[in-house]
Amino acid sequence: MEEQLDLFQLARILIKRKIAVIVGILIGLIIAVSINIYIKPQYEASTQMLFSQGQEASQNQPIQESYQAVLLSERLAQTFSQIISSRTLAERVIDRLKLRIAPEDLEKKVSADPVKDTQLIKLTITDTSPTRARMLANVYTYEFISMTEKAVHHSPLVNISIIEKAAVPSKPVQPKPVLNLILGLCMGFMLGFGFAFLLEMLDTTIKETEEVEKLIGITSLGNVPKISKPLLLDNDNDRSSESFRSIRTNLQYLNFDQSIKTLIVTSPNMGEGKTTTALNLAVVFAQAGTKVLLVDCDLRRPMVGKLFNRDQSKGLSNILVGAAADAGSTLLSTDEEGLHIITSGPIPPNPADLLNSGRMDSLLADLKDQFDLVILDCPPVLGISDTLILASKADAVLAVASFGKTKKTDIVGTRDALGKVGARIVGFIMNGIPYDKRSGYYSYRSYAGHQAVSDVTR
Ligand SMILES: Nc1ncnc2c1ncn2[C@@H]1O[C@H](COP(=O)(O)OP(=O)(O)OP(=O)(O)O)[C@@H](O)[C@H]1O
Numbered sequence: 042m043e044e045q046l047d048l049f050q051l052a053r054i055l056i057k058r059k060i061a062v063i064v065g066i067l068i069g070l071i072i073a074v075s076i077n078i079y080i081k082p083q084y085e086a087s088t089q090m091l092f093s094q095g096q097e098a099s100q101n102q103p104i105q106e107s108y109q110a111v112l113l114s115e116r117l118a119q120t121f122s123q124i125i126s127s128r129t130l131a132e133r134v135i136d137r138l139k140l141r142i143a144p145e146d147l148e149k150k151v152s153a154d155p156v157k158d159t160q161l162i163k164l165t166i167t168d169t170s171p172t173r174a175r176m177l178a179n180v181y182t183y184e185f186i187s188m189t190e191k192a193v194h195h196s197p198l199v200n201i202s203i204i205e206k207a208a209v210p211s212k213p214v215q216p217k218p219v220l221n222l223i224l225g226l227c228m229g230f231m232l233g234f235g236f237a238f239l240l241e242m243l244d245t246t247i248k249e250t251e252e253v254e255k256l257i258g259i260t261s262l263g264n265v266p267k268i269s270k271p272l273l274l275d276n277d278n279d280r281s282s283e284s285f286r287s288i289r290t291n292l293q294y295l296n297f298d299q300s301i302k303t304l305i306v307t308s309p310n311m312g313e314g315k316t317t318t319a320l321n322l323a324v325v326f327a328q329a330g331t332k333v334l335l336v337d338c339d340l341r342r343p344m345v346g347k348l349f350n351r352d353q354s355k356g357l358s359n360i361l362v363g364a365a366a367d368a369g370s371t372l373l374s375t376d377e378e379g380l381h382i383i384t385s386g387p388i389p390p391n392p393a394d395l396l397n398s399g400r401m402d403s404l405l406a407d408l409k410d411q412f413d414l415v416i417l418d419c420p421p422v423l424g425i426s427d428t429l430i431l432a433s434k435a436d437a438v439l440a441v442a443s444f445g446k447t448k449k450t451d452i453v454g455t456r457d458a459l460g461k462v463g464a465r466i467v468g469f470i471m472n473g474i475p476y477d478k479r480s481g482y483y484s485y486r487s488y489a490g491h492q493a494v495s496d497v498t499r
């Protein structure tokens with residue numbers, strides 16, 4: 042089971058990082074093609090010689106002595122292969138052919154191998170010219186025989202004969218284009234594999250719903266695609282409206298006992314889509330007939346007023362410092378029936394102190410009486426205490442994680458920080474999922490049951 046899971050994960054990484062795999066394969070193929078193009082073709086021409094016992098010796102010889110002769114011939118074959126590779130023979134061939142080449146360079150071209158379990162020896166020349174390879178192989182063989190003839194001349198035991206003369210090779214032995222391409226492909230795949238895993242290791246951002254669920258042990262309430270227009274008041278049939286409606290449905294199921302009247306929307310860091318989510322959720326809840334209030338609790342970078350084109354000079358901070366008589370005087374209606382907003386008001390120097398005040402507690406209690414649902418658009422969790430203060434006062438928290446932006450460690454840190462103040466995190470949503478034009482789906486793995494991804498088409 043464990044092994045199956047690993048293979049599954051492996052396949053998923055390769056599919057996810059297919060570009061890296063393709064780049065690796067391309068590099069492998071380019072190297073193979075370059076080798077095929079730039080390596081000079083090398084040709085091999087070979088001769089074969091037989092070492093056998095002389096006629097005189099073989100006649101009327103007892104079997105044992107004849108066997109000794111075979112052994113001797115084999116040993117001689119090995120000795121002769123050493124002679125073939127010798128400097129002296131190379132010099133003789135150079136003299137004979139008047140070659141302008143150093144003996145040590147010629148030595149590199151020749152090789153001699155006794156053929157196993159036979160009395161044969163194979164002499165091979167490797168050269169960039171097929172005709173020169175043939176000529177050198179034949180001359181080398183003749184020179185070798187004439188050089189060694191003297192040594193064995195007086196022995197009746199050994200004969201050396203040429204079994205096969207060298208022919209002009211028709212095909213080069215190097216490079217081997219097909220083999221190189223196959224090797225390039227294999228090495229390229231391994232390289233791509235390495236790239237894919239390196240990228241996976243270096244990428245610490247979240248991209249998969251299920252992965253986040255496993256990481257923080259909190260349920261996904263849905264996925265929001267990348268959208269061109271963040272405020273969806275009049276985009277009823279837009280695919281992103283559909284995803285917010287799906288999140289609304291999941292929240293309604295979770296809130297079957299009406300225990301959630303104040304809902305915080307937050308995320309680990311800045312710019313991950315908290316305001317976009319809070320605002321659109323407020324819209325879709327209002328569209329479902331819920332009496333909703335959206336409060337801009339971000340007293341550092343307020344956006345709600347701006348997005349609704351409303352004056353932000355009178356809002357939450359006024360109530361919290363006691364400048365506004367009551368919440369009612371700061372309530373603003375919107376074009377969406379059933380949706381009201383309270384903007385941030387002027388930015389105060391001490392947001393955390395104001396949010397921690399008793400006035401905030403009584404404001405929330407008051408608003409809960411007036412509305413079915415109060416959505417609080419909050420600042421990020423990490424680095425500032427504002428949201429943690431509010432999280433201890435609100436009924437529930439919805440965490441936003443941004444696709445390819447929010448780091449895994451940050452979402453874990455956010456869960457831990459919220460957990461410490463006793464907040465109830467009802468779920469998280471993955472925001473800003475890119476649309477895959479080719480497949481027609483969003484590039485995330487959907488969480489079965491939460492969202493009918495296939496319905497969400499462009
Ligand atoms: N799903 C989305 N698709 C496209 N753009 C998005 C999406 N969600 C948010 N954005 C854009 O990202 C930017 C930041 O979004 P938003 O203001 O909602 O984030 P935030 O978490 O509230 O930021 P801050 O921490 O500053 O309050 C905005 O320009 C917004 O339009």
Ligand SMILES: [Mg+2]
Pocket residue numbers: 315316317339342344418419
């Ligand atoms: Mg915001």
